[in-house]
Amino acid sequence: MAAATAVLPRFNNALFHVPVWAAHAIPIRSTHRRRPPRRHASQNGPINRMPARLPGLLPLVVLVASVCCGTSVPAQQGGTVNFYNWSDYIDPTVLETFTRETGIKVRYDTFDSNDTLETKLLAGKSGYDVVVPTGYFLERQIKAGVFRPLDKTKLPNLANQWPEITKRLATYDPDNRYAANYMWGTTGIGYNVGKARAALGDVQIDSWDIVFKPENLARLKDCGVHMLDSADDIMPAALRYLGLDPNTTDASDYEKAAALLQKIRPSVRKFHSSEYLNVLATGEICFVVGWSGDIKQSQKRAAEAKNGVEIGYSIPKEGAQMFFDNLAIPKDAPNVAQAHALIDFLLKSEIAAKSTNYLGYANGNTPNAQLIKSEILNDTTVYPDASTMSRLYTISAKDQKTQRLMNRLWTRIKTGR
Numbered sequence: 001m002a003a004a005t006a007v008l009p010r011f012n013n014a015l016f017h018v019p020v021w022a023a024h025a026i027p028i029r030s031t032h033r034r035r036p037p038r039r040h041a042s043q044n045g046p047i048n049r050m051p052a053r054l055p056g057l058l059p060l061v062v063l064v065a066s067v068c069c070g071t072s073v074p075a076q077q078g079g080t081v082n083f084y085n086w087s088d089y090i091d092p093t094v095l096e097t098f099t100r101e102t103g104i105k106v107r108y109d110t111f112d113s114n115d116t117l118e119t120k121l122l123a124g125k126s127g128y129d130v131v132v133p134t135g136y137f138l139e140r141q142i143k144a145g146v147f148r149p150l151d152k153t154k155l156p157n158l159a160n161q162w163p164e165i166t167k168r169l170a171t172y173d174p175d176n177r178y179a180a181n182y183m184w185g186t187t188g189i190g191y192n193v194g195k196a197r198a199a200l201g202d203v204q205i206d207s208w209d210i211v212f213k214p215e216n217l218a219r220l221k222d223c224g225v226h227m228l229d230s231a232d233d234i235m236p237a238a239l240r241y242l243g244l245d246p247n248t249t250d251a252s253d254y255e256k257a258a259a260l261l262q263k264i265r266p267s268v269r270k271f272h273s274s275e276y277l278n279v280l281a282t283g284e285i286c287f288v289v290g291w292s293g294d295i296k297q298s299q300k301r302a303a304e305a306k307n308g309v310e311i312g313y314s315i316p317k318e319g320a321q322m323f324f325d326n327l328a329i330p331k332d333a334p335n336v337a338q339a340h341a342l343i344d345f346l347l348k349s350e351i352a353a354k355s356t357n358y359l360g361y362a363n364g365n366t367p368n369a370q371l372i373k374s375e376i377l378n379d380t381t382v383y384p385d386a387s388t389m390s391r392l393y394t395i396s397a398k399d400q401k402t403q404r405l406m407n408r409l410w411t412r413i414k415t416g417r
Contacts, residue, residue, distance in 0.1 A: 078102075078103035078104060078105070079103075079104050079105070079335060079337070079338045080104065080105045080106075080107055080335060080338065081104055081105075081106055081107070081129045081130060081335050081338035081339055081341070081342045082107045082109075082127055082128045082129045082130070082333075082334070082335065083095075083106055083107065083108050083109070083128070083129065083130045083342060084109050084110070084111065084117065084120075084126070084128040084130070084131045084132070085108070085109075085110055085111075085130075085131075085132045086110060086111065086112060086132055086325060087110040087111065087112045087274060088110075088274070088277065088294070088297070088359075089110070089132070089183070089325075089359065090355060090359075091354050091355045091357075091358035091359065093354075094346070094351060094354065094355060095108065097351070098342060098345050101345075102341055102345070104338050104341060104342070106342075109128075112273055112274045113273065114133060114134050114137040114232075117131060117132075117133055117137070118133070118137055118141065121133075121141060121146045121330060122141075122144065122146065124332060125332060126330060126332075127334065128330055128333065129329060129330070129333040129334065129335045129336070129338060129339035129342070130327055130328070130329060130333075130339045130342050130343060131327075131328055131329075131330060132182055132325050132326065132327060132328075133179075133325070133326060133328060134323055134324065134325050134326070135169065135171070135172040135323060135324040135325075135326065135394065136172060136232065136394075136395050136396055136397045136398075137397070138172050138173060138178070138179055138324075138326055138328065139171075139172035139173070139396060139397040140397035141328075142172075142173060142178050143397075145331065146330060146331060147178045147179070147328045147329060147330060147331055148178075148329050148330070148331045148333070148336070149177045149178055150177065150178060150179070150180065150328075150329065150340070150343070151340060154337075154340040154341075154344065155180070155340060155343060155344045155347065156344065157344045157345075157347035157348050157349075158180060158344075158347060160347055160348070160349050160352070160365040160366060161180065161181065161347070161364050161365055161366070162364060162365055162366040162367070163366075164389075165181050165184060165324070165364045166181065166364070168322070168324070168394065169181050169324050169326065169364075171394060171396070172324070172396070172397075173326075178328055179326035179327060179328040180326060180327045180343060180347060180364065181324050181325075181326050181327075181363070181364025182325050182326055182327045182346065182363065182364060183293065183324075183325045183355075183356075183359070183361040183362065183363050183364070184322065184323060184324045184325065184361070184362055184363070184364060185291055185292035185293045185322075185323060185361050185362060185382075186291075186292045186315050186320045186321065186322055186323070186381075186384070186392060187228070187233045187237065187289065187290070187291060187292070187320055187321040187323065188289070188290075188292055188295075188313060188314055188315045188316060188320050188381070189205060189210065189211065189287070189288070189289060189313065189314045189316065190276070190280055190287070190288045190289075190290050190294075190295035190298065190311060190312070190313050191205055191286060191287050191288070191311070191312050191313075191314070192223070192280065192283060192285075192286035192287070192309060192310070192311060192312075193310040193311070193312050194308075194309075194310060195223045195283070195286035196220065196223075196286055196287060196312075198223075199219045199220050199222075199223060199286070200216070200219055200220070205312065205314050206314050206316060206317050207316050207317055207318065208237065208240075208241045208316045208318050211237075211241075211264065211289060212238065212241050212260055212264060214263045214264050214267070217264045217267040217268075217287075218266075218267050220267065220286060220287045221266070221267040221269075223285070223286035223287070224269050224279070224284060224285030224286050224287065225267055225268050225269055225285065225286070225287045225288070226268070226269060226270050226271070226272060226275070226276040226279070226280075226285050226287070226288040226289075226290070227268050227270075227271050227288065227289045227290075228271070228272075228273050228288075228289060228290055228291070229271040229272050229273045229414070230273055231406045231407060231409070231410035232395060232406075233289075233291075233321060233323075234261065234289065234410075235254065235257050235258075235261070235406060235409070235410070236321055236393075236395050237289070237320070237321065238257035238258075238260050238261055239253060239254075239256075239257045240318060240319055240320075240393065241260070241318060242256055242257060242260060244256070244257070246321070246393050246395055247395055247396050249398070249399065249401075249402050251402075251405055254402075254405055254406060254409055255409070257409075258409040258412065258413055261413045262412075262413055262416075265413060265414075265416050266416075269285065271414050273290075274294075276288040276290050276294070276295075276298070277290075277294045277295075277297055277298045277301075278298070278301070280295070280298040280302075280311060281298040281299075281301040281302040281305065281307075281309060281311065282302075282305075282307065282309065283302075283307065283308075283309045291323070292313060292315075292360075292361070292381060292382065293359055293360045293361030293362075293382075295311065295313045296313060296359075296360030296361070296379075296381075296382065297359060297360050298311050299311035299312075299313065299360075300360060313381045314381070315381055315384065315388055315392075317391070318391070319391035319392060319393055320391070320392060320393075321392070321393060321394070321395060322392035322393065322394055323394075324364075324394075326364075327343045327346060327347075329343075347364075347365065349365060349368055349371060350371055352364075352365045353365075353368060353371030353372050354371075356372055356376060357372060357373050357376060360376065360382060361382070362382050362383050367383060
């Protein structure tokens with residue numbers, strides 16, 4: 001998110017009705033990717049706004065599934081659902097509407113790292129009913145037996161999902177047994193149009209050359225460069241730029257990618273997976289390698305502030321990573337019926353579109369021109385055209401040896417040692 005964005009506060013492990021925080025939402029995602037990055041530290045505190053998007057159109061029906069007895073739970077029966085989501089990843093009014101329509105209270109907590117989520121899931125007894133892992137983490141968590149299969153009879157709004165997205169998601173989740181896509185996006189380049197032009201001249205920012213050629217990135221150093229603190233996003237981009245497989249398991253390939261990143265390290269002010277959303281919007285930095293939806297949120301905040309900051313986002317022409325942040329139910333979830341009810345609600349056409357309009361991320365439903373704002377639906381950096389889609393790649397879960405190597409190299413890159 002996707003499998004992260006500036007981080008919003010939240011109520012940590014606090015039971016609440018959304019009206020409380022919706023009235024006081026405070027502006028503020030790690031490995032996606034957004035992640036979820038998409039999209040690394042867990043966030044603890046009051047709840048806040050988050051990014052999401054889902055197109056489509058369906059009746060306003062909330063179905064709550066009861067897995068233990070096989071019957072549906074009537075609307076307004078109530079209960080509680082424990083939702084663990086990426087920070088900055090939902091329209092603040094969505095959960096309020098869910099509680100009003102179903103009587104189910106939401107206990108909401110957020111994270112900004114797939115690593116944080118995975119640690120909780122593998123330890124077991126997390127207490128969460130719905131979680132949002134990014135695709136490649138989802139893949140290995142499924143293999144570890146972390147999730148329960150979705151009861152699709154309790155999820156009529158699965159019919160709204162876009163076949164193009166469910167097909168790609170099946171790379172991680174064969175037959176789409178365990179997860180439904182919530183949001184998806186790309187890892188690309190966000191920039192302050194004015195400051196980038198002043199530093200680079202009249203150069204089109206549409207290539208990884210701006211990032212990976214040390215002489216180019218050095219010209220942006222003074223106005224501030226951030227990168228995601230996510231080896232799973234940055235190292236595959238470097239591998240792709242070098243003409244290597246982003247999913248390689250060859251140690252020498254990772255050494256080459258690390259060497260490339262070490263050359264540009266002096267120009268990077270900070271590695272962080274959420275802070276850039278706000279500081280890009282305020283003009284404190286001018287350049288970031290980050291998640292599409294977070295940068296779009298930054299763009300929106302700058303426009304709302306009328307501070308003279310214009311934000312652009314580019315999917316490099318050489319190709320970029322496509323990430324998927326997904327809704328899944330832990331095997332030991334305490335409230336399975338309510339979990340199905342929440343997932344089905346989030347897949348409603350109008351709810352998904354509402355989140356997309358608020359967050360600037362594409363959602364997993366088939367795009368709906370009647371519900372999604374035209375400026376978002378027609379933005380090819382949010383909903384890429386066929387040519388761009390053909391250049392997007394996905395990454396798969398790494399074996400332990402490769403993951404350890406990546407982590408070691410990433411620490412070396414960040415510390416500059």
